[in-house]
Amino acid sequence: MTTDSTIGAERLGRRMARGCEFLGSEVAIMCGAMSWVSERNLVAAMSNAGGFGLIACGAMTPELLDKEIAGTRALTTRPFGVNLITMHPQLLELIAVCKKHNVSHVVLAGGLPPAGSLDAIKAFGAKLICFAPALSLAKKLIRSGVDALVVEGMEAGGHIGPVSTSVLAQEILPDVASQVPVFVAGGIGRGEAIAGYLDMGAAGVQLGTRFVCATESIAHANFKKAFIRASARDATASVQIDPRLPVIPVRALKNAAGELFTAKQREVAQLLDEGKVEMMEAQLQIEHYWAGALRRAVIEGDVEHGSVMAGQSVGMVSKEEPVADIIATLMAEAAHALEKRAA
Numbered sequence: 001m002t003t004d005s006t007i008g009a010e011r012l013g014r015r016m017a018r019g020c021e022f023l024g025s026e027v028a029i030m031c032g033a034m035s036w037v038s039e040r041n042l043v044a045a046m047s048n049a050g051g052f053g054l055i056a057c058g059a060m061t062p063e064l065l066d067k068e069i070a071g072t073r074a075l076t077t078r079p080f081g082v083n084l085i086t087m088h089p090q091l092l093e094l095i096a097v098c099k100k101h102n103v104s105h106v107v108l109a110g111g112l113p114p115a116g117s118l119d120a121i122k123a124f125g126a127k128l129i130c131f132a133p134a135l136s137l138a139k140k141l142i143r144s145g146v147d148a149l150v151v152e153g154m155e156a157g158g159h160i161g162p163v164s165t166s167v168l169a170q171e172i173l174p175d176v177a178s179q180v181p182v183f184v185a186g187g188i189g190r191g192e193a194i195a196g197y198l199d200m201g202a203a204g205v206q207l208g209t210r211f212v213c214a215t216e217s218i219a220h221a222n223f224k225k226a227f228i229r230a231s232a233r234d235a236t237a238s239v240q241i242d243p244r245l246p247v248i249p250v251r252a253l254k255n256a257a258g259e260l261f262t263a264k265q266r267e268v269a270q271l272l273d274e275g276k277v278e279m280m281e282a283q284l285q286i287e288h289y290w291a292g293a294l295r296r297a298v299i300e301g302d303v304e305h306g307s308v309m310a311g312q313s314v315g316m317v318s319k320e321e322p323v324a325d326i327i328a329t330l331m332a333e334a335a336h337a338l339e340k341r342a343a
Helices: 003-023 040-048 062-073 091-100 117-123 135-144 165-176 191-199 221-229 257-273 279-298 312-316 323-342
Strands: 029-031 053-056 080-085 105-109 127-131 148-152 182-185 204-207 235-237 250-253
Touching: 003 191, 003 204, 003 323, 029 040, 029 053, 040 053, 040 062, 040 080, 040 323, 053 062, 062 080, 062 091, 080 091, 091 117, 105 117, 117 127, 135 148, 135 165, 148 165, 165 182, 191 204, 191 323, 221 279, 250 257, 257 279
Parallel strands: 029 204, 053 080, 080 105, 105 127, 127 148, 148 182, 182 204
Antiparallel strands: 235 250
């Protein structure tokens, strides 16, 4: 290793130290929780490679989550976390499962945490991480006692907000990065971007799309091929067709599933019109649609009628490779970027 590359690696180590300490990992790179993809095999591989894996609970029942945590523990002795969706009707039961297994980190995603959920997580000593889509919400979450934040921009795959990662990072990091560790996510595919956000005050980053085609990922071969063939512009956001039915946009590769989702929205909107469902039930129907459509693509390999959720960084996924190699590449790129800035 040359002196220059040593300088880059040392600078990267210093910038990631806070995030690594918080996560208990060797590198401050979290693997985003992707339903059907972020299960025991990818989660364990991520943590074993020095990063931080997250189980995507999604629509799992407490019984399924119980088995998934136990299965992950059988594959790794290193720390990993569990991502829970705030609108899940059994959220408190899922938190109880995390308590049973003494899960070290819990991520709440999908909206503001409902009453009692934060206290329930903090009560058994887990570190609590929440998503902050705006500065005002970041400050509110910190006042509520969260231990860390994820700032995720609209370039990400799956459910997205309306603001880009670069704008959110500029808005939120200067104000709150000194208070709690902040992990930046959305559209990150190379180490140079990681170095940039670390320089802005981030404690680490979260990447999902980049790890879908990991060798250890159980995603169907068709799903991985779709990623490898795609460009950034192929990952588009879904459209809301009825203003009375607020739908969180989902970013996925363009296919027939987008048209099917439009039809599903019309169906649910009609049920609302007829008073056959309440708003919460309507939103859960939409959520369950995505869970089913995603399973068809990830597990069954139907990449035409299933949902191929992907972030815009999908254009930087060019092959299938082990998690450890992906992390090593990202770290080398980040170190090189910091090395050049030191020159």
